[in-house]
Amino acid sequence: MSMNIMGVPAFLIGGEKVVGFDSVKIENLLDYTVEKCPKCQTRVRVPKGKGKIKITCKECSEEYIINTKNN
Ligand SMILES: [Zn+2]
Structure with missing residues (x-):
């Protein structure tokens, strides 16, 4: 996000095309989400839909x- 990238980004995820930042x-x-450590803010990838882990x-x-919710 600190980079100034011009234009519309496009992603290909699992065969689905996603244009723009449709987060x-x-x-x-994606089958994971990104969480931040509450202490040091290090980002970690965690799986989705696992309930509380x-x-x-x-x-x-x-x-x-x-809490890794399904939606
Ligand atoms: Zn930490």
């Missing part, structure tokens, strides 16, 4: 619970 559609196509931060070893 909801992109998130639905415990994450252990790889940077600061903070353990936190996130």
Whole structure:
């Protein structure tokens, strides 16, 4: 997001073309979501639809619970 990229981005995810920043559609196509460590803000990819899962931060070893909803 810090880069100034001009034009309309297009993604090809799982055979589906996504044009522009349709973040909801992109998130639905991906089988993971990105969460931030509450302590050090390190981003971590977590699977979707697993209910409440415990994450252990790889940077600061903070353990936190996130709720991975299906929608
Ligand atoms: Zn952390």
